[in-house]
Amino acid sequence: MNEILQLKGTFESSKFKGGGAASLPKGQKxxxxxxxxxxxxxxxxxxxxxxxxxxxxxxxxxxxxxxxxxxxxxxxxxxxxxxxxxxxxxxxxxxxxxxxxxxxxxxxxxxxxxxxxxxxxxxxxxxxxxxxxxxxxxxxxxxxxxxxxxxxxxxxxxxxxxxxxxxxxxxxxIDTDLKESPKDSIVTIYKTGVDSIELLQSIGINLGKMKMLDDTTFHLKKEELDILKQSMPYLIAMSVSDISEWNKEDILDNHYDEEIMTIPDPTNEPTIGVIDTQFDKQVYFTKWVDSRNLVDSNIEIRPVDKEHGTAVCSIIVDGPAINPNLDDGCGRFKVRHFGVAIDGKFSSISVLKNIEKIVKENTDIKVWNLSLGALLEIEENFVSPEGALLDRLQNEYDIVFVVAGTNKGRSTKENMKIGAPADSINSIVVNSVDFSNQPASYGRCGPVLSFFHKPDVSYYGGDVDKAIDVCEPLGKWGRIGTSYAAPWISRKMAYLIHKMGFSREVAKALLIDSAAGWNRRDDHTFRVGFGIVPRKIEDILKTNEDEIKFILSGTVNNYETFTHNIPVPRDEKGFPYIARATLAYYPKCDRNQGVDYTCSEMDIHFGRVMERNGKVTIKAINNNSQGDENGEKLYETNARKMYRKWDNVKHISEKLNSNARSKKVYGAGNWGLMIRKKERLDDNAGLGMKFGVVVTLKEINGFNRIQDFINLCRVRGWLVNKVDVELNNTIYDMAEQEIEWD
Known part of the structure; x- marks a missing residue:
């Protein structure tokens, strides 16, 4: 196996040079x-x-x-x-x-x-x-x-x-919202020339501070929403039910005595944040969980209210010991657990307020697991308040949410859409597969806003033939559901960020790239995402001997951020490779913009550097020439379909087939990477945005050319680091040791 390489060097940048004169499309009137x-x-x-x-x-x-x-x-x-x-x-x-x-x-x-x-x-x-x-x-x-x-x-x-x-x-x-409102709702009105509280008071609706989520979003009772619809139906931008109901996963196996489970005391392990139902402190791993109850003190906490949250924590802390067949090599993790809900139904606005407070007060947590999800399907034209909050927090803080893809009941329709907050664009949304690598029977599907690929990836969450073992208050149980697939991905993300030292952008790109491989699974069903993440962490951090995998990361401060200086080894016929690249970034999002939700775009161009019309350009592996002089001019629909325009994850790949041939060498024989930044609004929201790119080159003749690549990169001024898993673990352990001074 080859180690992954980190390339560090200088990216160049250039400003937007402006477009051509405005004109009607050819032949139109x-x-x-x-x-x-x-x-x-x-x-x-x-x-x-x-x-x-x-x-x-x-x-x-x-x-x-x-x-x-x-x-x-x-x-x-x-x-x-x-x-x-x-x-x-x-x-x-x-x-x-x-x-x-x-x-x-x-x-x-x-x-x-x-x-x-x-x-x-x-x-x-x-x-x-x-x-x-x-x-x-x-x-x-x-x-x-x-x-x-x-x-x-x-x-x-x-x-x-x-x-x-x-x-x-x-x-x-003038559009109006007159659809039926069967229950209490979270309502967003358009931002106008009048303060929202003042505007609603004028028609007899009084808003207290606890009912407000932000300046234009608030909780309304059914009768209040009916008043708004009668008086100012044109004011309503979006409304969703406030009371969320979630599908509890099935129990498949009987429990047995938990006394057989033991665990050492925690030391310097990384901490993952969990936002869920309550935690039971009687379980064997209780020392590993710092649990805090944020539910109203007037609400009685029953034993059933502790099952789900405890089960999720058990996978994060000690999943491989409970499920040896899913040993990922990541070790154990500590958990800081926040109980924000009880079993069954909960108020979305109450959970939303709690989540924002939790994140702001726990900025040391980098990976958050959220396995609560709504039974109701997502809306077609706007992201849920829950999903939008997660996206905003991830843009503002250096964190990542791993979110369960939500479940459907056995009597539910076949293609049921995912529920909030699995419509969060910046989050890693996880669906389930069974142990035969097929989509789970209870799985729901995307896309989000008719466009965004959700879920992102899939992992093992059990199914009717075989469950995931979890530890709950009364012992060990067999459970199935996306709630138990997500924590395994949280473990991997925390390992990549804390123990390997990767940025969240690089960690996410690595995770998605490993799931996609050369035979990505995402398709028109939107059930699997890019694919199934490998079980072993070493399969994410190492690659085959006929492959060169390297990481590039940086910040966009201009329209174009690029390098034309990647020296790929060649043979006498040219470049004997097929290539793929995965880009991840965390854009600012604006729920008030509806379907035009992500504010900034990164368009990736990776391939051989060539000269065209006297100018240097990149012949992208997916033939993307958007933005190039005399490049492809596309309608917006085609740009989104072909090149995932406005998506915050880009995975481009050549096909792996038996008759692949070496590629032609142009000029000096370099390869290049270019990121083009585009903005939807006028606030330059993407300025300073970070990105992570994972590139894989597969040698079509089976040769191992990684050392040649390392040597060429160093000659060109790149700092090349091998991702040494054991060394990074040792460095993490040493860095986390407490020093006692005499």
Whole structure:
């Protein structure tokens, strides 16, 4: 087996050089009938908001004719003076129209901006009828772009942008949420010109501090939500049930006397955080668990309320001793356990408040296990409050959540969607497989927001033929469920971060890369994720002798972060390899942006360095040329499908087949890596964001070329470190020893 290599060196960076001039898509046109229709819609919307002055402005939903890239969102229509239209976006969703998925963005603007848009479109409409017979083709568009409209007060670029906006916009509307609300809910309203508390008080709804999750999200009783829907239905951005109910996993085996289980006292082992139901301090490993009950003191804690939390902790502390067939080589872990719920139902808003407080007060914990999940399916157009909180905490703190993929009952429909908080994008979401490596019978599926691949990975959670053994208050039991798959992944992440010293970005990339291998499992069913994580930690930290696996990590501070200086060994025919690469990062997310949830994008290009049109470029292994000069121009839907645009995990790979051939050598024979950063909003949220990349090169003839690679890298100025598992464990043990001074 070859050791994994860490390459440390200098990345270069460059700023965005700007795009080309705006234009209509080739062969397309804008007709005056469409412009008139948009004007008519905006006039009706203006009348509505003149009669409804409670929000001191206007909410306007822009319905597009497709999934649009940021560059194709409206730039001039609904524009506030001196501001970008991005700044007025308050939410986004998908709708199905004529068999296609289309974007809908909701903007909050002033009535002045609304009137200005009507006037602008009216001038374009009159000019189009007078001079272009009611049709603007590319020729007419170019004429307006260059010469403007005679006598108009509007600048040429504003007229041009408005015409392009008309091409992509299908219609304008005021969207409302009138769906039935059967129970208490967590409601998010659009951010407007009036404080949320003041706005709701005006219709008789009084919010106390305990009911508020943030400035626009709060708990409402059913009767309060009904009042809001009757008075201001246009104000509701999203609502979900507040009372979460979770599926308890099945018991398969009878317990037996736990006295046979023993464990030494803890010493310097890493600590994993667990947020779950209560913990029973009578179990044999109780010294390994620092348990804290955060449930209201007025609520009685029953024995059944301690089963789930205790079982999860037992796997994290001593899973390999309880399940020798799943010995991962990671050793034991201490647990800091927080009991935030009892068996059955719990209030989401109460758990959310507890989780934020827990993380803020325990910043030394890097890996958190969360095996609680809602029975209800996730929503199509927005992330749950629970998932959004986990994403925000992971962006703000250097932590990672490992989340169970949630379970379905045996009588539940086949393709049941996962439940909150398994829709957290930054978290590692874990589904279960049985011991035959098949998706578990109780497994639920993604995707999230019709796009994000969830779950991320799968692991052994037992099934009807064979369970996972856990320790509960009354002894040892056989359980099945994603709750018992997730802790095994928490153990591996904690090992990679604490004992191997990897960043969370690198650790996540390693984990997903090991699950994907050369035959990734994620498919249209969205049940397995990228694949099944190997049982043994050494199978993540070492690779075959015909493979070179190396790690690159860095920070993005510009549009492009790159190196063209990776020296890959070659033979007389060229580069005898197939390659794959996995990228992981933790972007800022914004729940109020709906389906456009992740604020920043990293686009990965890895492959041979070559010259094209007098400029250096990378011939990516997945043929990705987005952003290259004269590169591929794609509709947003295709960019997401082909290159996972906006996803925070990218796994690109060439196919492993028997007739693979050596690759051509270009120029100096270097390989390169480029990360291109893109932003959805105008706040540059991705500045300083860290990334981790794991690259694997497989020699197609079976030769071991790792030493040649090491030598070449060192000559090129790279600092090359071998990931020595035993040495890193020794260093960790020495670093954690307490020194007694005389």
């Amino acid at each position: 804008v007709e005056v009938l469409h412009i008139r229709s948009l004007i008519s819609q905006l006039v009706e919307i203006e009348k509505f908001w003149h009669n409804h002055t409670d929000i001191k402005g206007a909410l306007v939903s822009v319905h597009y004719d497709r999934v649009v890239a940021k560059s194709h969102r409206i730039k001039e229509l609904l524009k506030e003076s001196g501001k970008s239209t991005n700044s007025s976006i308050r939410g986004s969703k998908f709708e199905h129209h004529n068999g296609n998925i289309c974007h809908v963005f909701t903007h909050f603007i002033s009535l002045e901006a609304l009137r200005n848009t009507i006037d602008l479109l009216s001038e374009i409409e009159r000019y189009t009828m007078s001079y272009f017979n009611g049709i603007i083709t590319n020729d007419e568009f170019i004429q307006i772009s260059k010469n403007g409209i005679a006598g108009s007060n509007y600048k040429n670029y504003r007229l041009a942008n408005a015409i392009i906006d008309c091409f992509y916009v299908s219609y304008f509307d």
